[in-house]
Amino acid sequence: MDAVPNWFRTLYDxxxxxxxxxxxxxxxxxxxxxxxxxxxxxxxTILASLVIGAVxxxxxxxxxxxxxxxxxxxxxxxxxTPPLVQIFFFYFGLGTLxxxxxxxxxxxxxxxxxxxxxxxxxxxxxxxxxxxIFRSGIEAVPRTTIEAAEALGYTRLxxxxxxxxxxxxxxxxxxxxxxxxxxLKTTTLAYAIAVPETLYxxxxxxxxxxxxxxxxxxxxxxxxxxxGILVWIMHRWERALRIPGYSR
Amino acid sequence: MLKVPTADEPIIQLxxxxxxxxxxxxxxxxxxxxxxxxxxxxxxxxxxxxxxxxRCINALVPVxxxxxxxxxxxxxxxxxxxxxxxxxxxxxxxxxxxxxHRTALQNVMxxxxxxxxxxxxxxxxxxxxxxxxxxxxxxxxxxxxEMSGGQQQRVAIARSLAMRPKVMLFDEVxxxxxxxxxxxxxxxxxxxxxEGMTCLLVTHEMNFAREVADHVYFTDHGxxxxxxxxxxxxxxxxxxxxxxFLSQVL
Numbered sequence: 001m002d003a004v005p006n007w008f009r010t011l012y013d014x015x016x017x018x019x020x021x022x023x024x025x026x027x028x029x030x031x032x033x034x035x036x037x038x039x040x041x042x043x044x045t046i047l048a049s050l051v052i053g054a055v056x057x058x059x060x061x062x063x064x065x066x067x068x069x070x071x072x073x074x075x076x077x078x079x080x081t082p083p084l085v086q087i088f089f090f091y092f093g094l095g096t097l098x099x100x101x102x103x104x105x106x107x108x109x110x111x112x113x114x115x116x117x118x119x120x121x122x123x124x125x126x127x128x129x130x131x132x133i134f135r136s137g138i139e140a141v142p143r144t145t146i147e148a149a150e151a152l153g154y155t156r157l158x159x160x161x162x163x164x165x166x167x168x169x170x171x172x173x174x175x176x177x178x179x180x181x182x183x184l185k186t187t188t189l190a191y192a193i194a195v196p197e198t199l200y201x202x203x204x205x206x207x208x209x210x211x212x213x214x215x216x217x218x219x220x221x222x223x224x225x226x227x228g229i230l231v232w233i234m235h236r237w238e239r240a241l242r243i244p245g246y247s248r
Numbered sequence: 249m250l251k252v253p254t255a256d257e258p259i260i261q262l263x264x265x266x267x268x269x270x271x272x273x274x275x276x277x278x279x280x281x282x283x284x285x286x287x288x289x290x291x292x293x294x295x296x297x298x299x300x301x302x303r304c305i306n307a308l309v310p311v312x313x314x315x316x317x318x319x320x321x322x323x324x325x326x327x328x329x330x331x332x333x334x335x336x337x338x339x340x341x342x343x344x345x346x347x348x349h350r351t352a353l354q355n356v357m358x359x360x361x362x363x364x365x366x367x368x369x370x371x372x373x374x375x376x377x378x379x380x381x382x383x384x385x386x387x388x389x390x391x392x393x394e395m396s397g398g399q400q401q402r403v404a405i406a407r408s409l410a411m412r413p414k415v416m417l418f419d420e421v422x423x424x425x426x427x428x429x430x431x432x433x434x435x436x437x438x439x440x441x442x443e444g445m446t447c448l449l450v451t452h453e454m455n456f457a458r459e460v461a462d463h464v465y466f467t468d469h470g471x472x473x474x475x476x477x478x479x480x481x482x483x484x485x486x487x488x489x490x491x492x493f494l495s496q497v498l
Binding site: 142152153158166167 | 330331335338345349359407
């Protein structure tokens, strides 16, 4: 059981490489909690950004000029501004404007805490890109295929759900892959509003233990593995969606 | 103006239908009737508005003026219930337009389940029977990309029939097929016609029109030039444009 901690303790004693995170239970807990927060941020923002992308792309091609304008405005704003600035805007700008509850001691309890603001702003940031990515897929679906659905009585929404989106997804999956990988890495920006995700936790550890290089290695390896897992999932999804005999 | 359709009233009725795309007037006053159980073919040179005409009937293309009535439904009515219309009117396209991400069986089952909310098991029984009817038993699990054009087109016919339409529209359904697969699709359509399905076809298959149609319309430049039974139209056409067209294609 103690083989791993003992090994890293010996490593420190013999070479000076101090991976506290692997033998000090307190540092290990902080690291694991950071990892959990990163996973929470990644999973929620990936799912939310996919929904934003799918709904946005539907409205963008819809009959309502108002909604089309709204989606286009949203995409411009969130694509043309830095994600860190967006996080600051939401947390420090909007966060203080919203009404807040108070505890019995008179402490201010905001409606959304820093983790929730990070999720909201990161989901919108990645969602804006996803709208454009889904649009590229939708434009590749032949007009005649949609016409066939219409002739069978499908409404625009049902045709979108059952025919257009499934086909569009297959076309835009490589681009979607890239954006979701970027999103996973961009969750580190939540550090800036003190969300205790992996970067934040690791930074705390190296500040106290003076082992920047070692914790940097741990940090880089952690994200390399996380992105590796995401890529593996996306490739499995891509394979599952492959259509026999279908070529473009 | 909703009228209760009577048995002898035409199931499709067009009166003075005009359609323009911008400046170009594609249909210049088309009127005709299709009665229940009839097989009607529309022939004519490319660009004469045949496809536009057939697409107006199930409201894929809105008319500019004139009236179209399909089994009591006013198609040009701005408050048209599109679903009600499309339940009555099945359509088969030149390019098959199957849903490539679904198998043959799923293609046939999708619309009754998604659009009509029918029970999945009941629909599956019907879909399998329809695939057998178009001679595709055993191909249920094949994806469109794994089938020949003729097979895909027969799936498209079965898919349309799964909605239990009263009228079938065929828009040059053999034009994209290899010569050897044209026949299998025409056989399927002929069987449908013999069962009493009302069929309206835009076609270049003159022999098929001659053998199967009850009535043939020749259109050119957006007007009906001449019409009649296939015997009269093909053997003793009056209008020089009809005669010239027939001499080129027969």
